[in-house]
Amino acid sequence: METLENIKNRRSVRDYTDEPVRDEDLEKVIEAAMYAPSSGNSQGWEFIVVTDPAKKEEITNLTEKNRRSMNAPVCVIVCYDLRRQKFSDRWPVDCAAAAQNMMLAANDLGLGALWVEIYPDKFRCEGTRMSFGLPEYIMPFCVVCLGYPKNSAEHTVRFEKSKIHRNFWTEG
Template identity: 45%
Template sequence: MNAMEAILTRRSIRAYTEEAVTDEQVETLLRAAMAAPSAGNAQSWTFMVIRDRELLDAVPTVHPYAKMTPQAPLAILVCGDVSAEKYPGFWVQDCSAAVENLLLAAHATGLGAVWTGIYPDASRVEGFRRLFSLPEHIIPLALVPLGHPKEHKEQADRFNPDKIKRDRWS
């Protein structure tokens, strides 16, 4: 799958088969995530691969929009490491770019995934801190449940020329 096809056909997948995701597949996704640009090349991210069924089952207790997680064979928690920042506050952009790369790599390799946002919702951040014993300098940005897709979604054309301004706002 070429890059444009991956970008234009990627969809949020919330239903997965029971087929396992291999360590090699996970490494491919993490390599893609870590290839993302970051402010000052600080790479102020860290990734937690979650396969523990009890933890996956507990995620909906701290995130109301992550109800698909108990059915996923695994999830990747994408966090900012504020101790690694070169430019304070840019960890959010760094991690967001990493999440998008991860989602595109999942789709391009035949997996399905969905971005479930955590930060800046304080209750979600605290819930994930407790559930995964995160230290203070690690801030959870997003959880990406993933697996082999059990559903197929048609391509959506989201191009909207009304969202484009040229040179000046007016």
């Protein structure tokens, strides 16, 4: 798919078919994450692939308003190894770049994806740490749910020229 087209037609997917995600596609999605920019090129991300229904249920219980989304065949918990961080407080930004790459790679492969927040919600962070046995230097950031979409995505126009300010702040 053409890159700009891929960016523009990506939508959050919250309903998935039962079709499993092929291992090679899952790997491509995670590979895309590893090509994201990172502060000081730290590449401190780590990924927990969750397919076990009981563990997915634990994620659902932590992020309960997203009950439907956890019907996804695969949930990937994007984490960060703080021992790799070169500049303080940059790790969430690095993880966000990685997660966005995953969403775009998924879309390109015909998969649906959803970003479910963990960080900075304290309850979700601590719950994920407990459920998945994360040591204190591994920070959970978000869950990227993956699966084949049940419905076709709605396309919307989001471009707003008034949001572009040239050389100096100008009121829209």
